[in-house]
Amino acid sequence: MGSAVRAAVGRLPAAPGVYRFRDARGRALYIGRATALRHRVGSYWADLGDRRHLERMVPQIVRVEALVCDSVHEAAWLERNLLERSRPRWNRVAGGAEEAMCIRLEHRSGVPRLVTVHWPVTETAGTFGPYLGGNRTRLAVSALDRVLPLWATDDRLAGSARDLARVRGVAVADRERFLATVTAVLCRRPDAVLTVRDLLVRQRDRAATNLAFEHAARIQAELEAVDWIVAEQKVTHLTARPDAEAYGWHDGLLVGFRFHAGRLCDWTQRVCGPRAARPYLDRTPPALAEFARRNADLGRTLAGG
Known part of the structure; x- marks a missing residue:
């Protein structure tokens, strides 16, 4: 590693972002994203692991450029956008492999329900996002359904569904409160996000206390998915x-x-x-x-x- 590159790596923050390597002629060699810029960029001069195809690129790096993002999610979108526009020689694919998704509030027979849809969308009313990662997006919807079950406020429920709503203590009267909180979470309002996180943490901890570890792990994954979709992201807009x-x-x-x-x-x-x-x-x-x-x-x- 040259002294200028070594100094640049040492000045990088331990924050999420996107980085770009350039060669002596100023050409972009590679664009990548990082959860922690300093650690990720420095790793190119250590064991490359599953990135051994980049071994011949590393000696060509003479300049490091980087952008700090407000979340890992924002960094993921920014990397995808830049690579779809212009792919440097050493990048294998033009953009990330994650599905681009949205969450939509649909009203079926007067009862609101959360569904996931692929982005881009033609119908933006009641639609939130976009988000990267189909599994994460679906887990986030599962989390919201778990603690704010809009489906259970349907006054036409019958059989086991009606019994389940009764056991959970959910009634038609809860619909507007649930809907307001769900909407606030999807709009990234901190108070609503904190409310949902607290409810999920309590359910996760209760499951762990009861030795239901698989159930606790599922709720933990949903909790992380909620954190992903509410993270700040301003580099890709819904429309x-x-x-x-x-x-x-x-x-x-x-x-x-x-x-x-x-x-x-x-x-x-x-x-x-x-x-x-x-x-x-x-x-x-x-x-x-x-x-x-x-x-x-x-x-x-x-x-x-």
């Missing part, structure tokens, strides 16, 4: 939005992002003076200003600034 650009600047480095069809699909970095940078910064949407500024700071740090 296509007008194309936009966002820029951050720090000490001579301008970092730019381009959004197309609601997805962050392009990431650039270049040397730029403060006067030349000002028009770019002025047209950056306020909602993206902090993301862009933070990553301009990181870009300058990795470049040795």
